[in-house]
Amino acid sequence: VLLMRAAVWTLAALGLAGPLSAEVLKINGSTTVNLAAAEAAEILKAEKGLQVQVDTQGGSSGGISMLGDGLVQIGMISKPLSDADRAKYPKVKFNPIAVGEDAVALIVSPDVWQGGVHALSQAQMRDIYEGRVTNWKGVGGPDQRIVFFNKEPGRGTWEVFAHWLYGDAKKAPPVSFREVGANEEARNKVASTRGALSQLSASWADGKTVYALGLKDDAGSVAEPTSANIRAGRYPMSRTLALVTNGSPQGDAKAFVEFMLGKRGQDLMRKHGYLGVDELGGAGK
Amino acid sequence: VRPPEATRLLSYAFSAVTAAFLAALASLLAWQSVAVWRREGLGYLTGTRWFFRVPEFGAAPMVYGTLAVAVLALLLAAPVALGAAVFTAEYLAPRPRALVKSLVELLAGVPSVVYGLLGVLLLRDWVYRLLERFDVLSGDTLLTAGVLLAVMVLPTIMTLSDDALRAVPGVQREAARSLGMTRAEAILRVSLPAAAPGIVAALLLGLGRALGETIAVFLVVGRQDNQWPQRLASLRPLLDSGQTLTSKLGGSETHIAYGDPLHWAAMAGLGVILLALVGTVTLAAAWLARRGSAAHA
Numbered sequence: 083v084l085l086m087r088a089a090v091w092t093l094a095a096l097g098l099a100g101p102l103s104a105e106v107l108k109i110n111g112s113t114t115v116n117l118a119a120a121e122a123a124e125i126l127k128a129e130k131g132l133q134v135q136v137d138t139q140g141g142s143s144g145g146i147s148m149l150g151d152g153l154v155q156i157g158m159i160s161k162p163l164s165d166a167d168r169a170k171y172p173k174v175k176f177n178p179i180a181v182g183e184d185a186v187a188l189i190v191s192p193d194v195w196q197g198g199v200h201a202l203s204q205a206q207m208r209d210i211y212e213g214r215v216t217n218w219k220g221v222g223g224p225d226q227r228i229v230f231f232n233k234e235p236g237r238g239t240w241e242v243f244a245h246w247l248y249g250d251a252k253k254a255p256p257v258s259f260r261e262v263g264a265n266e267e268a269r270n271k272v273a274s275t276r277g278a279l280s281q282l283s284a285s286w287a288d289g290k291t292v293y294a295l296g297l298k299d300d301a302g303s304v305a306e307p308t309s310a311n312i313r314a315g316r317y318p319m320s321r322t323l324a325l326v327t328n329g330s331p332q333g334d335a336k337a338f339v340e341f342m343l344g345k346r347g348q349d350l351m352r353k354h355g356y357l358g359v360d361e362l363g364g365a366g367k
Numbered sequence: 368v369r370p371p372e373a374t375r376l377l378s379y380a381f382s383a384v385t386a387a388f389l390a391a392l393a394s395l396l397a398w399q400s401v402a403v404w405r406r407e408g409l410g411y412l413t414g415t416r417w418f419f420r421v422p423e424f425g426a427a428p429m430v431y432g433t434l435a436v437a438v439l440a441l442l443l444a445a446p447v448a449l450g451a452a453v454f455t456a457e458y459l460a461p462r463p464r465a466l467v468k469s470l471v472e473l474l475a476g477v478p479s480v481v482y483g484l485l486g487v488l489l490l491r492d493w494v495y496r497l498l499e500r501f502d503v504l505s506g507d508t509l510l511t512a513g514v515l516l517a518v519m520v521l522p523t524i525m526t527l528s529d530d531a532l533r534a535v536p537g538v539q540r541e542a543a544r545s546l547g548m549t550r551a552e553a554i555l556r557v558s559l560p561a562a563a564p565g566i567v568a569a570l571l572l573g574l575g576r577a578l579g580e581t582i583a584v585f586l587v588v589g590r591q592d593n594q595w596p597q598r599l600a601s602l603r604p605l606l607d608s609g610q611t612l613t614s615k616l617g618g619s620e621t622h623i624a625y626g627d628p629l630h631w632a633a634m635a636g637l638g639v640i641l642l643a644l645v646g647t648v649t650l651a652a653a654w655l656a657r658r659g660s661a662a663h664a
Contacts (some may be wrong), residue, residue: 129505140447225527227504229504229505234590234618234619234620235619235620235623237619250537252420254420256421258417258418258591258592258593258594259591259609260507260587260589260590260591261590261591261618262590263618263619267487267520267586270487271491271505271507274495274506275490275495275504275505276505278505306431
């Protein structure tokens with residue numbers, strides 16, 4: 083790694099020593115958006131010779147502050163811009179452009195669904211995640227042990243889940259459950275195991291082999307992960323993924339934004355398990 | 368330089384390249400893992416808790432998982448493979464033997480991801496349904512991984528054992544028969560003992576393959592951390608999910624670790640342990656195989 087890093091630095095140094103006049107498009111922010119954005123940057127580099135640098139210093143907050151300070155042309159965010167952000171940089175015209183949505187469903191195996199568990203509250207999910215409840219009986223379901231397949235850490239899906247449950251993925255307690263990786267694997271294993279529960283990108287919860295639970299808020303009302311609910315912001319385990327520019331994007335930044343909104347950029351979003359912007363207007367499931 | 372000299376020099380040179388490559392690989396991994404040894408000491412090997420966010424790195428449950436699935440695979444595969452090898456080497460005529468052997472070797476060449484997918488589609492469910500009375504929680508168990516690995520290492524063990532048996536000179540068999548032994552007696556008393564070092568080498572090479580196999584195990588073992596058994600001799604943990612060195616290295620943590628020196632060192636350390644395990648087994652196999660062929664010479 084050190085050797086590789088040294089090589090990267092050397093290359094970077096050579097690059098910087100070279101054509102300084104050519105403006106490098108700098109992008110920084112959310113690691114969630116970065117998954118797709120970094121791939122898009124590679125494609126644009128190879129195909130159009132675009133000079134792009136994508137970084138994830140400080141996540142979404144880093145993206146906003148570096149855009150505010152004029153250090154980058156595009157910020158990547160997976161949380162909404164707050165009034166405080168705007169107040170901090172009064173001269174900057176923050177222009178968020180949604181490129182997709184990251185909604186995560188809690189999915190269960192058919193026996194759990196038929197056993198009457200159709201929704202979980204945050205408190206119930208925390209009990210399960212922290213090992214206080216290990217039987218579906220404990221959350222009003224059938225007498226069946228809970229087999230929790232945890233999405234492996236580092237996946238966007240897990241981040242959204244942990245963010246919903248603990249406010250910040252870094253605050254999630256260390257646990258050891260069975261782990262699943264790709265969406266196919268999660269769906270297949272939950273479908274074939276009694277008492278199973280896992281997190282899965284909402285677009286993968288088919289309602290035939292696995293069932294998506296609703297999320298119960300403190301008042302007891304339930305939000306299901308339908309496209310309509312996600313679009314309206316009624317489903318809490320979901321985030322809009324966006325690029326932010328200062329005013330409307332210009333030049334290379336414009337080319338990048340257009341690529342992300344085009345078919346290939348949107349395909350990259352879907353590849354990483356997110357909903358595309360067009361799906362946000364789609365029919366409910 | 369005369370031609371034989373050139374050949375010898377070249378073969379030295381190529382051997383040196385191989386050796387240098389191995390040495391570079393081992394020392395690079397060892398060097399990368401220094402940080403975790405410095406922090407955890409021997410506790411890195413004996414510790415039973417692995418939480419990279421804490422951070423805390425104890426690799427013992429993964430070493431246990433690796434050894435459990437590999438030894439299980441060997442125990443399941445060895446009797447079948449040996450039986451098949453005795454059949455092909457001692458009973459089959461040369462032509463059908465060549466046919467059976469090439470079919471078996473074809474099996475050895477099937478990519479492991481194919482076995483892995485079959486494991487996910489069939490084996491997981493079979494294990495799950497068959498062992499339901501033992502209260503298994505899911506089909507992702509060490510046992511599933513062990514059975515899958517047994518199928519995967521069977522061809523390797525079988526074909527190498529067959530070679531070892533065929534290397535026993537026919538004169539010895541004839542001598543045994545002429546002393547009045549039946550065919551079965553000749554196999555048990557003469558062929559098998561004479562081929563023993565080669566057969567053990569075949570078993571060890573099979574074990575080596577089982578220890579290092581990644582993707583097939585990854586898909587069926589459950590990848591659950593910190594599954595340290597309460598009693599090491601107990602069989603019950605085999606019906607639970609677990610984690611092996613390879614399934615850990617094949618997972619997402621490798622990507623997370625990149626950029627965090629300590630975490631990265633912990634992952635590289637798993638590579639060192641795995642290399643040491645596989646290296647020991649392979650060297651032992653090579654040594655036995657050489658002793659075996661020397662015995663017949």
